[in-house]
Amino acid sequence: EEVVSRSRAGFAANALFLPPCTCISYKPAFEKACPTWNNVYSDWRSCLRPPAAPPAATPQPQKQEDANDCAVCRRVGSDNYCAFTSYKFNGGAAVSMITTPARMRALLGGKEPGEYPGSPGSIFARVGPDAFETRDMSGGGPPFEAREITYHGLGLVATRPIRENTRLMAAAPVVMVDDRAWRGMRREDLAVVLGQAVMNLPEESRERFLGLSSENDLNDTARMLEVFRRNAFKTQLRLVDFQSVFPEVSRLNHDCGPNLGYYFDAETLSHRVYAARDIMPGEELTISYVDVLLQKEDRHHLLSSTWSFVCTCARCNVQGDGHLAVETSRRVRHIADLRRELDDYSKAATPQKAELLITLYELEGVAPVRIYEAYYRAALEYNGVGDAATATRYARMCLAKGLVLRGPNRPFIESMNALAEDPTRHWSWQFRIYGGSRRPGEERYNKYMGMRPNFQW
Numbered sequence: 147e148e149v150v151s152r153s154r155a156g157f158a159a160n161a162l163f164l165p166p167c168t169c170i171s172y173k174p175a176f177e178k179a180c181p182t183w184n185n186v187y188s189d190w191r192s193c194l195r196p197p198a199a200p201p202a203a204t205p206q207p208q209k210q211e212d213a214n215d216c217a218v219c220r221r222v223g224s225d226n227y228c229a230f231t232s233y234k235f236n237g238g239a240a241v242s243m244i245t246t247p248a249r250m251r252a253l254l255g256g257k258e259p260g261e262y263p264g265s266p267g268s269i270f271a272r273v274g275p276d277a278f279e280t281r282d283m284s285g286g287g288p289p290f291e292a293r294e295i296t297y298h299g300l301g302l303v304a305t306r307p308i309r310e311n312t313r314l315m316a317a318a319p320v321v322m323v324d325d326r327a328w329r330g331m332r333r334e335d336l337a338v339v340l341g342q343a344v345m346n347l348p349e350e351s352r353e354r355f356l357g358l359s360s361e362n363d364l365n366d367t368a369r370m371l372e373v374f375r376r377n378a379f380k381t382q383l384r385l386v387d388f389q390s391v392f393p394e395v396s397r398l399n400h401d402c403g404p405n406l407g408y409y410f411d412a413e414t415l416s417h418r419v420y421a422a423r424d425i426m427p428g429e430e431l432t433i434s435y436v437d438v439l440l441q442k443e444d445r446h447h448l449l450s451s452t453w454s455f456v457c458t459c460a461r462c463n464v465q466g467d468g469h470l471a472v473e474t475s476r477r478v479r480h481i482a483d484l485r486r487e488l489d490d491y492s493k494a495a496t497p498q499k500a501e502l503l504i505t506l507y508e509l510e511g512v513a514p515v516r517i518y519e520a521y522y523r524a525a526l527e528y529n530g531v532g533d534a535a536t537a538t539r540y541a542r543m544c545l546a547k548g549l550v551l552r553g554p555n556r557p558f559i560e561s562m563n564a565l566a567e568d569p570t571r572h573w574s575w576q577f578r579i580y581g582g583s584r585r586p587g588e589e590r591y592n593k594y595m596g597m598r599p600n601f602q603w
């Protein structure tokens with residue numbers, strides 16, 4: 147009953163988003179129209195008819211016409227993408243996901259009735275009641291507040307000193323859209339499925355999502371797509387890419403030399419945001435929406451095409467001083483060259499090049515959010531020439547920053563842990579010495595020829 151009335155109220159408020167669709171909001175009809183899904187995932191509601199796998203040779207219609215008024219699935223190629231909503235997620239704040247029924251089933255661990263959502267193998271299995279929070283660990287209210295920032299809309303500003311590495315948010319998603327649907331679906335179809343996903347949310351979550359837009363002159367559908375485009379983060383769940391909106395994180399503005407780092411923790415479905423350096427009261431809290439090591443022109447292109455603004459941050463705003471602009475562009479190129487050189491394990495490289503890389507990250511102002519990458523290379527280089535003590539030191543420095551900024555479940559963290567434990571048993575032990583000379587370690591040289599670093603940071 148609760149679901150019925152909540153959905154009905156939402157339906158009226160958002161009638162513009164959707165064609166009429168009784169079965170999402172009205173349980174008996176849902177059961178009638180979607181018997182399979184209702185049985186399999188009692189907490190998930192969708193107007194999905196049991197998907198009949200079409201024979202491969204049959205040409206697919208561009209758009210699915212649902213005979214049962216269930217307008218929540220649309221096609222991309224031959225795949226059907228539908229809106230699913232879990233009302234139990236995040237203490238009832240709920241999450242809507244758009245993906246294919248097969249992927250949804252896989253993400254839920256392929257489980258059968260009654261086992262969802264805590265069943266082993268489900269993406270929700272490790273999401274406990276305390277997975278999400280936005281307060282810092284020292285207690286009290288959050289050490290920041292939302293303020294109007296000139297030309298940037300709203301932003302978050304520190305109200306107390308924030309120490310490097312403090313966790314500021316562990317935010318929950320409200321809408322997650324399969325990247326293939328986001329990129330491949332016709333806009334009008336996407337508006338319908340996304341509309342369903344948003345409308346399914348309880349009122350409070352829906353308002354938090356729609357409240358992210360300041361574009362009052364757009365109609366509801368355009369506004370919803372605009373909110374999604376400007377606020378979605380790329381997230382990965384079991385190798386499936388999603389675009390996800392976390393309303394708390396969405397107030398953070400962009401800077402090409404940000405003071406916060408973040409990553410998505412697929413285990414807890416939370417978007418974690420950390421102070422990448424010490425921050426003083428009054429400073430705006432910022433993240434980077436793009437790779438900070440792109441050249442300025444490329445950063446600007448991405449920022450204007452996706453987020454519709456021209457960046458005027460300190461790193462970008464050196465146009466007036468021609469020589470400074472040239473210098474920053476050279477540094478970024480030099481960083482790219484050095485990384486290519488250091489990541490080629492078949493040639494001779496030196497620890498000094500890794501040291502230079504560290505210096506360049508610092509000079510370019512990207513060290514707070516990316517220095518672990520340079521430490522990683524330094525650890526390998528020192529180990530590669532048999533300097534175990536320095537290699538271990540850099541491995542520990544890489545771990546100290548990398549764990550905060552990328553989380554524990556990354557291949558490079560595993561590698562640095564192994565190196566710190568016993569450098570001589572790590573694959574990189576003395577690899578530059580033999581690798582560079584071809585003698586006497588011909589075999590070792592060949593071993594590293596095709597090897598690439600594992601940079602899934």
Ligand SMILES: C[S@@+](CC[C@H](N)C(=O)[O-])C[C@H]1O[C@@H](n2cnc3c(N)ncnc32)[C@H](O)[C@@H]1O
Nearest residue numbers: 297298299300376377396397398399400453455
């Ligand atoms: C995720 S939202 C950030 C919060 C937003 N300022 C608000 O009021 O809700 C992204 C949008 O904020 C604005 N924005 C973010 N960073 C900016 C920056 N450095 N300069 C100008 N506008 C920015 C852009 O309009 C962008 O599309």
